[in-house]
Amino acid sequence: MTSQTSPLLNAKIPEGDIRQKWDNHRFQMKLVNPANKRKYRIIVVGSGLAGSAAAASLGELGYDVDCFCFQDSPRRAHSIAAQGGINAAKNYANDGDSVWRLFYDTVKGGDYRAREANVYRLAQVSLNIIDQAVAQGVPFAREYSGYVDNRSFGGTQVSRTFYAAGQTGQQLLLGAYQALAKNIHSGKVKMYPRTEMLDLVVVDGQARGIVTRDLTTGAISSHAADAVCLATGGYGNVFFLSTNAKGCNVTATWRAHKRGALFANPCYTQIHPTCIPVSGDYQSKLTLMSESLRNDGRIWVPTQKGDPRAATQIPEGERDYYLERRYPAFGNLVPRDIASRAAKERCDEGFGVGPGGLGVYLDFADSIKRLGESAIKERYGNLFEMYERITGENPYQTPMRIYPAVHYTMGGLWVDYNLMSNLEGLHVLGEANFSDHGANRLGASALMQGLADGYFIIPYTIGQYLAGTKLKPVATDHAAFKDAEREVKARMNRLVEVKGNTSPDVFHRELGKLIWDHCGMARNKAGLAEALEKIPKLRERFWREVFVPQSGDVLNQTLEKAGRVADFLEFGELMCRDAWTRDESCGGHFREEYQDDEGETKRNDDEFEHVAAWEFKGVNETPVLHKEPLTYEYVKKAVRSYK
């Protein structure tokens, strides 16, 4: 493997003071003449917060937009499942928040591995997002005064999180979906539901379209455009078990990667501390219990290993509130990566509770005593119900049992300040890009980023791209489309023709376990080397033994699954390679060799203060690493401390 500080990676960060960069940049942009906008066609793949917001906003501006999603309706994108809330530096609580503080918290929370300029802009536009959502009719929680309510959320000491009970993602997505629906009605956006993007088409170095499969009829078709936006979400399902929806995948970004887009920081994944523990081998996904629960719940384990008593029978003196003990300043509200590792540490030491000792208690007894059951019900009612439905236990009476689970992926396709990848014309939004969260994302910041990208950034930067770029007319009869279609069909046929005897899920589970064991909450060089050896073998077995019934000409859910698993089997290797190469610990990337005496992450700024962006060189070939150095002019770096 060679490594270089790459000329490919020009982040195009505007000059000037960080507070003025975005304003100056917008002023200096070339604009597309309003009458010309309808002559440009833009493809948006994805209809989550990032995709819906982008497609609706671009349609309103007058562009011709084609929007795609694999669900039967754009309203069902995975963003719908976000529970806890969305951050914005409104300072409605008058408790000391500001754009500067949100910026600072986000860079620190990301363990100094995010780009300052991007994060500052994110904090700036956070203000507009809330206004936009309220105007659309998003029913945020309100106080009796009629004004919007805020709460504090994991890892921050100010109340800057806006929420709609435990269904914030649902309400924000419905707002964006409805804006999208309006534009579909007016004909500015054409929506393609139940349609999966299977390849990116690049002509003369520019992204000019995609190849898709209609999931109902199996038809493969080409779509040409002047620019392509991928808003296809995160790759957390590489672990098989995660809190992501079942359809979440890496296919769109991975296939773009194979066409030349660099993949940045794939090893940065977030393990969420509060999820319902695994219960059996039939299990298909893990369920998140919103982080907001940590505002009123206290986390503990018994001081005695394997204590056989029921939680409620264990006296106060025999409980270890380990987060409050280790991090007195932040207590139960430490950032996710820290809370997750602390739970793992207690369980590894044998103090865990529940089946297999893989669980810790999240206890509401004190809050219920202090605030009353009805106040707790108002805040978390739907989460408590969900917990009871899944586990059959009543959390008003006995503490919840929780354990960390894969939740979010900070890594993604590399983009510059304009959200454009190294491939000209390919823009990447939302969780699919790598841009704003560094090595760890703060709670309630993904919704903020998705909507910032879609509503307030891409509408400007894509205009600049179109106004400043020579685009030859390209239609779907171009050879590049025909080639891509042929390759897509060939790959599908290969999957059908294996005719083995094993379901794609079986391979997916096996891959997930490998990645969880070696590239999960804690990683080390030897384990990663082992994974790097095993994944190609598993991939080979997949291509020998997988079974896909029927053909590609009908609705074929096994074929869809097999295609996605095949991509995860390639991507997982890159993820492990990235983790293996990054010889330091930072944020969610915890390399066991690099920790201090108290088990906290030890960064190595001298060697690793960079974005690691990988270039594809072929399956079974070693990818090439490109580095984008990071600099911190405004935030004072420190050892991240929450003590």
Next chain:
Amino acid sequence: MKNIDLTLHVWRQENPKDTGRFDQIEAKGISTHASFLEMLDVVNDRLLAQGKRPIAFDHDCREGICGSCGVMINGEAHGPVRGTTACQLHMREFDTRGIKELWIEPWRAKAFPVIQDLVVDRSAFDRIIQAGGYISVKTGQAPDANAVPVRKDDADQAFQAATCIGCGACVASCPNGSAALFVGAKITHLGLLPQGQTERASRVLNMVTKMDDESFGACTSHGECEATCPKGIKLDVIARMNGDYRRSVAAGG
């Protein structure tokens, strides 16, 4: 936790034109802790191992929020537990009710044609929203979020109505195949907010007209929809819709 044996009768239909039939499948050794969809996963893995086509069904979040899943189980939309989607229904519920035989069918409604097995086409719902289920505000036009206070009661009620997940259970359980609960929920959500007033009259006309065009039946107040709605949407949203509709028509549309 224990394992149970079940006999399934599953609707199998190759494509929209196929007439379809029930297939009997033995589902042995299913954990009571598994969800209903996880039970189908297990059955599907076994079908695949026998070289057979697995049962097609829609699903995604498996947390009761995306609205993708939904089937009739023994004649009830989303199965026997109130306020619960099929993905959140756990097998222990059948065990405690002594149910050993399950008849599993897709939503049956003229407006929701079957695509394959348990998968139906619910795009009519999207078209109703496109006809007017929104507040028109372009990106960038919004005033400060706190410029207009909203009474907490109204905000809470609007939120309740807005929790509809668009699953279609209301339509499937209605003897007339009416979409009144779904449409009423959106009319109520937006109509209760100050931001939603400007388009209130046109919204209800456009959405109701679209609903009628999409071969949904009329509402004759059976109330089956309310009983099966996994999100507890109440019949009064239909009353609100009818009220808004009458006022709008009276005012000349």
